[in-house]
Amino acid sequence: MSGADDAPAEAIARDFVAHVGLEAQHIDRISAAIRDARTVAGGDREVFVIVAADGAVIAPLVLAVAESRLSQAEHAGLLWSDALLLPPTPYIVETSHLGTGFSVTMLERRQQRDLATRRWLFFGENRTVIVSLGPVVPYGMAFAQIPVEAMLKDVQVEGFVAEDLREYVNQLEAAAARYGEGWGRE
Structure with a gap:
């Protein structure tokens, strides 16, 4: 569901809830999420x-x-936070149009709550694509990242030409790897 529409957030949430068969109790939370999303959308x-x-x-x-x-x-700055509870979990991501990217999942403490965020970076000749999922409750990340991973495999960004930075991506992965994770890969 996109937060970029001009329709009132509550109307979008109400239509969505009716369309997918959710209970009406979810309308307020979904409309609040749409309003929040609109504050960072644009450009x-x-x-x-x-x-x-x-x-x-x-x-x-x-x-x-x-x-x-x-x-x-x-x-x-995008792949690390001072509020991390654990080191970030790194991933190398292969896509059709954005090329080889790098991703981390982070577990942070914010305002006495534990929240998960996953970020992806894709490196282009003249642009950088940044994708951020969350913050969301940690168990929610397991659900939410599945459709995002599938979407990113084929997403295209107008004017983006992927650059082959596999060596740099490998360096990012090595820098984020927890002690001992690389054992047995050699």
Whole structure:
């Protein structure tokens, strides 16, 4: 469900709930998520709201395009947080159009709550694609990341030309790997 429509959030939530057969009790939470998503949508960002079939999990998804190549410091800022409870879990991601990307899942403590976020970076010749899923309750990440992973395999961004930075992606993975995870891969 996209948060970019001009229709009132409550009307979108009500239509969505009716269409998928959820109980009316979910309308307020879904409309609040749409309103929140709209505050960061626009320009170089598309924002969506991922809703579980039973309405138990609602997660924001932001797809942003930086009109330049980001620096290593900017990558680190996107892939790390001072609020982490555990080291990030790294992934190398292969896609049809965005090329080889790098992703981390992070578990953070925010305002006395544990929340999960997953971020992806895709490196282009003249742009960087940044995808962020969450924050969402940790068990919700297991649900929410499945459709996002499937979508990213075939997503296309106008004007984006993937750059082959496999060596750099491998370095990111090595930097984020927990002690001992690489054992046995050699």
